[in-house]
Amino acid sequence: GRMDPYVLLQYRSEERKSSVARDQDRSPAWNEIFRFRAQYPGQDNQYKLTLKIMDKDTFTADDFVGETTIYLEDMIAVGAEKGFSELRPRKYNVVLADKTYCGEIQVGITFTRKVSIKLHRTGTFFQ
Template structure:
């Protein structure tokens, strides 16, 4: 489960229908996500086109019990001497926002207009302008569910707020990898995420070849390469220097119209791959 923060930027509304034709309306908004609710300021005397310019934050657990998480914005008209009147409601669906945030470290529904609908009459009652962002965070052992939120958090030096988030950690990693040419390909959207993860694990020696299994105390019948049966099965050998791997590399490079290059390890191959963007766009399209 991912824990994160959703920020709702409530800007303004336009064309709200008046509930009382004799008096101007004083709109405010109830912003609701699951059991959490925030109330905006009352835009006194603003009529059908109120402005709020407020931001609200919500704690998010994703995935949760609701398969289709939603944000509700309920627009009300404040009355001093009677109960407040209902003007309409907007629903924003959040599933894709959360999924994208979990994958990329942050996600955003840019500021845009949403229709306000009177659910009792199913009629259009104006529009409201809202933006939503979602940022996953990591909770520490200091968090306690009984207090209903973050009680205390360890400060993260690269983030001005002192809170850990994925983007700040990514910047830290990139600063440590600035001398490694292959680092430029980790964020490439052209390369599927599972391929990038496999490349990263290969560089770190984290794929289950015979040598790695032996180091972890897992017995195998032999530590020799199962393809050539002549050398120890390391990640560099299996993926780069084994005769079978050489043949695969040769034909791929020939298909792409590249000079056949002999690599000695995975690191050299990754460094070379980081330069592929310098080739013409016809690369690999014979």
């Protein structure tokens, strides 16, 4: 049958969900951006981003299509040091629970270090 796929993105305890790619069947294009907070070094060395591809069903539970895991430790380490790093968009294999290949998904990832500067008024200025 036809698919209405969406993606569940999980990084540590955070989860995001893409829109449902309706009427795109087996070649969906999402073109969406998701933001997660990343710490380096992390408490438990968990630096993996899991993408679960799901098929939206109207009347029954959504079906699991497959998943891919992207390991981000090196990218986050560089980003923490330099303030920026990226994994250019590339294809990752999507597999079933038993690791059987069932497709691919293209993902790009950027790490930026958030810097906030707060200015306080100190002293008096004379012209």
